[in-house]
Amino acid sequence: MNFEEHAAKPLLAKYGIAVPRGALAKTPDEAAQRAKEIGAVVVKAQVPTGKRGKAGGIKPAATPDEAKDRAKTILGMEIAGHKVEEVLIEEQMPIARELYAAVLNDPDSKGPLVMFSTEGGMDIEEIAVKTPDKIRRKAVDIRHGFAQSDAKALVSGLGLGAAESKLCSALAALYGAYAAYDAELLEVNPLIVTRDDRVVALDCKFVMDDSAIIRHRDVADTGTPDSLTELEAMAKTVGLKYIELDGNVGVLANGAGLTMTTMDVVRHYGGRPANFLEIGGESYTKAKPALELLLSKPGIRSLVINFCGAFARTDVMTQGVIEAIEALKPKLPIFFSVSGTGEEEAIRLLKERLGVTPLATMDEASKAAVDAARGAQR
């Protein structure tokens, strides 16, 4: 789950990292009011994406009137597909240096990775290209954590001067917040040193591990839910992972890997998959609602149903699919491929209840669905 800047910064503050004074505004008048309370401000678009500055979503304003004008421009803007509905009105800071700091889950070291660079303000990808030698990394053993002394070793010799000890506290605090909130990524860019040697988080990107939301209910309420299509939202309410795509061949399979593969094979034979929808793992009992979802997508021409049972029993999934087909009586052609746990029973059910024999391979079923979708289009 993503958190916008205004939701992430209070979490940093709670762990002792200084952040600028600021408040949210939903209208230009509110922006002027906030600026009146704060003084010289920066008006910042609140959308769950980076590169807001480049898109024109971050502007300084010296006076309340100016803040109002800036807010008028920024509110309603679209940045990377997100409409700006709120701006953060934040005090201007006297910047002396811009640094970069982040903690993230690192698959390569199988643990937390603390990253630091003196070249803040740019994207980390950009820093990595332009000045790779200026990125310092520390793989952390999560059982032991990351203390101020570790931070000191990480930044030593970078010429940080009087701000160094404050910076080390900030890095340790950043790790503390990362650990406390089950972050996937907690990034401060830029982390600034002010002209009076304070260390302040000027921006913050926070992604919480979706699997850990359950133990941070209160904090998660301030996060930004994924923007979902109507069908995707419906799928979520029944506990299914459904991603709507722009094709016309519906895809239903069990397991993420097999579902991706079915999509790939549809594409391989020249078709366009209409969705990602898997009913693997614990959700293999949800074939009926899954098929109902698939069929309610407009423009769908054919279906390929590909089951290869391991944990997920193909007989249980097939039973669900048959129930949905009997209830909805869809007119479009449906092609099956069934193998693995429970296949004898699944094949028997298909013959008995639908008069259908599954095709021998998923390639045959996918190709048949692609051909049928083409035929239906003509």
Add this chain to the structure above:
Amino acid sequence: MIVRGTDRVIVMGITGKQGTFWTERMQAYGTRIVGGTHPAKAGTMHCGVPVFATAGEAMKGAAFDLAILFIPPLMVKEAAMDAIEAGAKSLVVLTEHIPVHDVMYFVAAADERGVPILGPNTAGAVTPGECFAGFMPAFNERIFKKGSIGVVSRSGSLGTLLCLDIVQAGYGESAFLGIGGDPIIGTTTRDALIALDKFPGTEAVVMVGEIGGSMEEEAAEYAKTMTKPVIAYIAGGAAPQGKKMGHAGAIVTGNKGSYASKRSALEAAGVTVLDTPSDAGTALKARLPRPVRS
């Protein structure tokens, strides 16, 4: 991490619905289950084996090598640490949706002690003709037959499909290793490739990967050094950028983890990369002189 018929196995969470269902199947296939755990059911018998409160207790009452975890996500960290501290030689962690910080914790503890972990979010491992650990259809002879092809897969369902293709082509499997679809897992594709390469009776390896992360690229480095043929299928070529395709690990951001990057790394290492899984049989026939069955 290849499971053997001689391995003594405990099932943690043995009394649950899935724990029971799969324990019975593992026993029927030949897995040597010596006990199980459930915190509130210690002292009882289940599936014909004693139930202990913890893995630590189990080790005293029924010494084991391998622990298989049928445990709900938020309780896995404690259970895995229990098994590791009890002296388990390896773990199979089947659970999906474990908080990643918990995974990093027990994986670090296991790595320190040299205890391999399969998973999390794996369907388990099969050694055809001997035993299996997890929830794989080992008993289905269209899918698993003793043979010479080692298989490593991030996905259980897709791994099963490739095994079906292998058997249809007249081959069988020496061992199957499901390593799991999470972003952070214990045994990596590379680790599994090494284990399969060294496993007696393996003449070729089929590697089933996915978009996301850099495990296939790392595995390619090892594949370069192998004399046995390696055949790979990478799922997710048609997946859109920036969307998690069910597996938390299967996400492409920028060029990192992309299909193109994996395919070119594998091909540069001499690996045959399949366009569709059903080409597996043809590719094996091209790279191996003849189907070998024992």
